[in-house]
Amino acid sequence: MHSSSKGSNRGALIVGAGAAGLLHGLSFRAHGVPVLAVYDPDRDKARRFAELVGGPRVLDDLDGVARDPDIGCVSICSPPRIHVEQAELCAASDRLLFVEKPVAMTRDEMMRLEKLPFTVPIVQWRAGRAIRTVRRAIAEGLLGPTPSVAIDLAWHRDARYFAEGRDRYDVWGCGALLSVGIHALDAVCFALDRPVAEVHGTLGYAAGIEVETRAALDIAFRGGALASLRITFDAGMDQTRLTFCGAGVTAAIAGSEADPTANAVEFVAADPAKQRVLQALADKVEGVGHSPLLVPFIGRALESFREGMIPGASSHFPSVRDVAIAHAAIFRVYEGESRTQRAIHPPSTVSTCPLT
Incomplete structure (x- = not known):
């Protein structure tokens, strides 16, 4: 108080x-x-x-x-x-x-x-109905002890976006992974609710832009859960998809850039009885079901x-401490490659940064 x-x-x-x-x-x-x-x-x-x-x-x-x-x-x-x-x-x-x-x-x-x-x-x-439903399902063991998560962010960013300084470290400070990927990664860390054990990352660059415009991130969480994030600014439209799998259950959250976690979760379970349990859970979880969150x-x-x-x-x-897990995972990738090295990458190259 x-x-x-x-x-x-x-x-x-x-x-x-x-x-x-x-x-x-x-x-x-x-x-x-x-x-x-x-x-x-x-x-x-x-x-x-x-x-x-x-x-x-x-x-x-x-x-x-x-x-x-x-x-x-x-x-x-x-x-x-x-x-x-x-x-x-x-x-x-x-x-x-x-x-x-x-x-x-x-x-x-x-x-x-x-x-x-x-x-x-x-x-x-975190306020969205979908991510809160998945968090509850994981907490109740309905996706087993070691869920696997695929995070796919295919977003479109054109010259107007970068013209405002988002292409430079001295103005914006970061690229696709931290500037945009943090939204989805934080939501997934919120749903899994466990510490990170290991991180591996790959950053991709485009001609004339200092910051990364695409990235890949693999995270091992303590206890065995895994998450894989893929992000690109080269898509034709904004598409976001978070897919959680485990114990014969798939939970998918899909949408655009605008608050996809406000959408409903699509549950698919191999066991019809488990499918009914998941649907009942989704019906009772409190969360916001509309944008803007x-x-x-x-x-x-x-x-x-x-x-x-x-x-x-x-x-x-x-x-701030609650969001430290997702931020720290990305910091570890950035720390694997100096800012100077990232700024001088030739066009369309990648830098792989394994960390433990």
């Missing part, structure tokens, strides 16, 4: 006036929290943002934000490279601090972020904060 349970009744600050910031702003307004301020180094972008969310003041910088008594919530929606730096400027002992994924770029940054009060990572895929995710976090809870107290109110 904490004594600052009314902090979320004040207004919100949005840091980063892009698409993610706009969705955060609209989510706050949906829950009765006014957006009081916005910061973005591009002042024209910040002004346009302000017009869309009710006219908050546009800040010149983040100096003094930590002492502003009117701000009860902050959302860090800027490029990942500066998430932790800006979170440290905005954190306060009576304030809820949301940080978009990936929350950090390195283990060091993750440790710094863990020290900040009331910090909540934006992991809205960010709106109910932020709503539950605000409610939890008002009730005096601290992040990590429930699966609806996660802490």
Whole structure:
């Protein structure tokens, strides 16, 4: 419990006036929290943002934000490279601090972020009905002790996406694996709910782009569960599929980029009686069945904060430590190859980084 349970009744600050910031702003307004301020180094972008969310003041910088008594919530929606730096400027002992994924770029940054009060990572895929159903089925042993998971992200990213600096380390800080793959990998780690034992990764590069545009990741979890992630930005459309298999059961979650875990799970069991058990479980698991998941995710976090809870107290109110498993798995792949080496890869090459 904490004594600052009314902090979320004040207004919100949005840091980063892009698409993610706009969705955060609209989510706050949906829950009765006014957006009081916005910061973005591009002042024209910040002004346009302000017009869309009710006219908050546009800040010149983040100096003094930590002492502003009117701000009860902050959302860090800027490029990942500066998430932790800006979170440290905005954190306060009576304030809820949301940080978009990936929350950090390195283990060091993750440790710094863990020290900040009331910090909540934006992991809205965890709120979806489908992933919560699979998590429950795994917890009840319906997929056996060692499920295997295939994670397939075939997404389309064109020149407009990279034109905003997402092709560079000094602007964005990471490529497909951490910037996008973290969404699905975190959801799978949430469903399996066990530590990682071993990681192997492969990064692929395209001409003229510093960061990886495709990647493959194989993870062994403690106890024997396995997960394999494949991601590419070269697809013709956005397709996402998470497939969990074990003990004669397949559980598939499919959709596009937009919150696929809000969809229904497709269960197939070799045993008809087990199929009925799985369907009954799916009918009773609580979870959000519509997109955007960010709106109910932020709503539950605000409610939890008002009730005096601290992040990590429930699966609806996660802490930075809760997302460390998925981030650390990717950090281990990145650590296997120096940033300089990655930046000078010739076109269409790959780098394999085995780690234990």
